[in-house]
Amino acid sequence: xxxxxxxxxxxxxxADIDVPEILAQFGNSPPKPSQTVEVPPVSPEKETVxxxxxxxxxxxxxxxEMGKTIHGRTQKxxxxxxxxxxxxxxxxxxxxxxxxxxxxxxxxxxxxxTDHGEADPTEGEATVARHLSGHRNVLDFYDSASSSEHTYIxxxxxxxxxxxxxxLTDGGLSEDKARxxxxxxxxxxxxxxxxxxxxxxLKPENALISNGTLKLSDFGSAHHITNAPAExxxxxxxxxxxxxxxxxxxxxxxxxxxxxxxxxxxxxIDMWSLGVILYTLLTKQFPFAEPSTRCRRFCRFIGxxxxxxxxxxxxxxxxLIRGLLQPSPDDRMSMEELSRHPWMCCxxxxxxxxxxxxxxxxxxxxxCHVEALDSYTESIMSRTDTxxxxx
Numbered sequence: 001x002x003x004x005x006x007x008x009x010x011x012x013x014x015a016d017i018d019v020p021e022i023l024a025q026f027g028n029s030p031p032k033p034s035q036t037v038e039v040p041p042v043s044p045e046k047e048t049v050x051x052x053x054x055x056x057x058x059x060x061x062x063x064x065e066m067g068k069t070i071h072g073r074t075q076k077x078x079x080x081x082x083x084x085x086x087x088x089x090x091x092x093x094x095x096x097x098x099x100x101x102x103x104x105x106x107x108x109x110x111x112x113x114t115d116h117g118e119a120d121p122t123e124g125e126a127t128v129a130r131h132l133s134g135h136r137n138v139l140d141f142y143d144s145a146s147s148s149e150h151t152y153i154x155x156x157x158x159x160x161x162x163x164x165x166x167x168l169t170d171g172g173l174s175e176d177k178a179r180x181x182x183x184x185x186x187x188x189x190x191x192x193x194x195x196x197x198x199x200x201x202l203k204p205e206n207a208l209i210s211n212g213t214l215k216l217s218d219f220g221s222a223h224h225i226t227n228a229p230a231e232x233x234x235x236x237x238x239x240x241x242x243x244x245x246x247x248x249x250x251x252x253x254x255x256x257x258x259x260x261x262x263x264x265x266x267x268x269i270d271m272w273s274l275g276v277i278l279y280t281l282l283t284k285q286f287p288f289a290e291p292s293t294r295c296r297r298f299c300r301f302i303g304x305x306x307x308x309x310x311x312x313x314x315x316x317x318x319x320l321i322r323g324l325l326q327p328s329p330d331d332r333m334s335m336e337e338l339s340r341h342p343w344m345c346c347x348x349x350x351x352x353x354x355x356x357x358x359x360x361x362x363x364x365x366x367x368c369h370v371e372a373l374d375s376y377t378e379s380i381m382s383r384t385d386t387x388x389x390x391x
Contacts, residue, residue, distance in 0.1 A: 065092070070104075070152050072096075072143035077104065077154060088220070094154060102142055103157040106150050107220075121220070122151035128219040129153060131195060137188035139208060139217040158208035158215055162281075166204060171284050175317060178281040181207075181214055182274075183344060188216035189274065190335050193267050197222045200246070201237045202273035204280065225267055243272035244291040244327050268329035271338065275324025282313065287325065302327045316343040 005026055010019045063082070070077045080093030083103060094104040107122040126144040133141035140156035162181060166172070173181070185207055192199055199206075201221040208215045221237055237246065246269050272291075279287045287309050288298040300306035302325075310318045320343050323333035338344065 070094075070145050072145045072152070072154060074143045077102075077143070077145075077152075079104065083157075093157070096142075096154075100142070101157060102154050105153040105155065107153070109146070109149055109151055120146075120151070122146075125220045125222070126151060126153045128197060128222045129155065132192060132197065132216075132219065135188065135191045137184045137214055137216060138191060139210070139215040155217070156210055156215065158210040158217075160209045162204035162207035162209065162214065162277075165209070166281060166284055169284060172280075172282045175282065175314060178278065179343070179346065182278050182281060184214035185216065185277065186274065186335075186338060186344070188214065189270050190339065192216070192222070193225065193270070193335055196224050196226070198225050198267050199270050199273075201241075202270055202277060203238050203241045204277060207277075239290050240286045240288075241273045241276045242291060243269040243329070245269065245329055247291050266329055267335065268332045271324055271332050271335065272326075274338070275321055278324070279309075279321055282317075287321075291327075301325070314343070316341075316346075320344075 005023060007019050007023070010017055010022060065079055066081060068079045070079065075097045077094045077096050080095060082090060082092050084091040088107070090106045092104050092106065094102050096102065107125065109120050109122055123146060126141075129139070129141045130144070132138050139158065141153070142156070143154040145152040145154075162185075165181070172178070185202075188207075189199060189202065197219070199216070199219065199222050201218060206216065206218040208217050239247065245266075276287060287301070288295045291298055293299055297309065301309060307318065307322075310321060313321070320333075320338070320341050323337070323341075326332040333341075
């Protein structure tokens with residue numbers, strides 16, 4: 001082995017033989033020093049790695065309103081976590097000084113002021129809610145407050161709404177179950193009309209359920225039945241539930257005449273919405289995409305030649321829905337006629353004398369004649385001036 005590692009022998013094998021390297025591998029001589037390659041330092045800019053946006057943790061904004069104290073007209077309230085939120089309002093939990101747990105609807109005040117010096121519309125909603133509170137099927141009003149930016153309406157807290165009840169069904173409620181909810185809604189709307197208000201935004205989402213009882217809410221679009229909306233008022237509502245005479249106001253920005261604005265506060269527009277809600281309760285779908293001539297289904301139905309949307313319903317129920325979904329407000333079923341309809345008083349539900357909801361609906365219907373509303377509304381308007389302001 002030593003002779004094989006002889007330097008002279010290795011050199012004789014060829015000029016390309018690296019003799020020192022071979023000897024170093026077998027430990028006969030020190031290895032050749034390795035060449036050190038200097039790596040230039042990386043600048044701080046090159047060391048920074050940009051994390052893709054989809055890998056970044058979600059940005060959690062601090063809730064600056066939670067824990068805030070609001071001074072209401074009756075007591076102080078502490079704001080809690082958000083329950084629901086939309087582009088128009090935020091609903092939070094709230095706790096009063098007396099320990100009462102409620103919900104508070106927070107509305108952003110509008111900077112617009114009318115030429116007639118009218119109050120901010122959000123304060124009007126608080127006033128209407130206060131006037132209507134106290135009925136079994138209307139959400140209880142507790143307090144209100146306002147700041148330079150917001151109006152706060154403290155009210156009863158509900159657990160769910162009628163829309164959620166419909167969504168849990170496969171294809172709508174049975175007639176008996178639909179009647180149970182619908183009679184309560186009719187009682188609430190009848191109360192509104194008796195006091196002198198038209199709701200103008202009836203839909204399942206605004207029919208809340210508290211401890212198993214339906215409670216009508218959200219009076220932001222409500223107006224006195226005999227009063228036309230003020231100049232410059234923005235039409236609000238949901239197209240699928242809007243009556244034909246109100247549909248144009250919701251989809252068009254064109255100014256309307258005083259007569260058209262007055263008709264938009266007729267009690268008949270609530271009756272149409274009740275018809276759509278009843279149909280939705282039973283079928284889990286809308287009768288029409290919109291109440292206009294652009295909708296073929298609507299045209300076929302009002303023409304009287306196609307009632308196929310009512311297939312599968314009882315004859316009394318078909319008659320009721322046809323009466324509510326009349327395109328002309330003058331031909332539409334009134335609150336009194338609705339409350340006395342055979343389907344509403346069916347034996348499947350307790351008789352009006354034994355059922356407080358039906359009894360209330362019937363009592364409301366007795367007072368819903370437009371002729372009797374003039375003097376009654378004047379008394380309501382005069383009483384408004386003596387009530388505590390929402391400021």
